[in-house]
Amino acid sequence: MRGSLRSFRVVQVVLLLVIAGIIGATGWYVWSTKEKADKSIDNSLKISDTASTISTASSTKVFTPKSNDEDQIADALLRYCKTDYKKIWEDTYKVSTSEASISSIAKNPVIKEGFGRVDNASCDTNELRSDQKFSGFIAFFKKINEEWTLYTKDQQTPACSKFDGQGWPSEIVPSCYGNNNQNRSPQ
Numbered sequence: 001m002r003g004s005l006r007s008f009r010v011v012q013v014v015l016l017l018v019i020a021g022i023i024g025a026t027g028w029y030v031w032s033t034k035e036k037a038d039k040s041i042d043n044s045l046k047i048s049d050t051a052s053t054i055s056t057a058s059s060t061k062v063f064t065p066k067s068n069d070e071d072q073i074a075d076a077l078l079r080y081c082k083t084d085y086k087k088i089w090e091d092t093y094k095v096s097t098s099e100a101s102i103s104s105i106a107k108n109p110v111i112k113e114g115f116g117r118v119d120n121a122s123c124d125t126n127e128l129r130s131d132q133k134f135s136g137f138i139a140f141f142k143k144i145n146e147e148w149t150l151y152t153k154d155q156q157t158p159a160c161s162k163f164d165g166q167g168w169p170s171e172i173v174p175s176c177y178g179n180n181n182q183n184r185s186p187q
Contacts, residue, residue, distance in 0.1 A: 072148040073116050073141050074106040080139075080150045081123035106139070115172040116141035116148065140172065160186055 081104040104124070110117045120136035138158070142151040152162050160176035163186035170185055178184045 069111050069116070069143075069148065070106075070109055073109045073111070073118065074104070076141055076148045076150050077106040077118065077121055077123075077139060078104045080104075080153075085123040105136075109141070110172060112169045112171050113167075114143040115168055116143075117172045121153070140168075157183065160184060 105120070105122045106118045107120070108118070110119075118139045118141070121139040122136045137153045137155050139153045140151045140158070140162075141148050143149075152158065158173070158176050160178040163173050163176055165187065168186050173186050175183050176186055
């Protein structure tokens with residue numbers, strides 16, 4: 001009887017060592033996987049030399065430029081929505097918006113020779129009531145140093161003074177208001 005108790009204790013000790021080993025190995029695996037993931041994220045942020053950085057009052061967001069003009073124009077509008085419009089919502093409506101809840105619409109841009117236009121562009125956030133939401137606007141974009149930026153926006157036909165002397169194609173700015181509110185093409 002004594003021999004069987006002794007062998008049972010040996011089995012218990014061996015089982016405890018195996019269980020402790022499994023728990024230790026699992027903990028080490030989880031820790032090492034987290035470390036690798038953290039390093040991968042840090043390296044991807046360091047590598048993105050071509051990323052443009054947008055700073056807001058509360059945080060900094062990194063936007064990696066997209067490969068085609070339509071995506072870059074959509075990114076430029078979203079950057080505008082996350083900076084200027086965010087400030088408008090917070091100052092005017094006292095609504096605290098999170099970066100994740102801000103969206104933009106830039107459908108079917110018209111693009112020619114480094115200039116672009118989006119009709120019915122808009123910025124939106126879920127935090128606003130329907131009576132606080134803005135209607136769409138016309139957004140004009142210009143490619144500067146291979147990056148699309150929002151040049152100006154208007155609710156209606158824009159003033160010609162914003163476009164004169166800069167070579168804007170008539171496909172992008174078909175008409176504008178000159179002196180005495182005369183409708184004309186940019187010069």
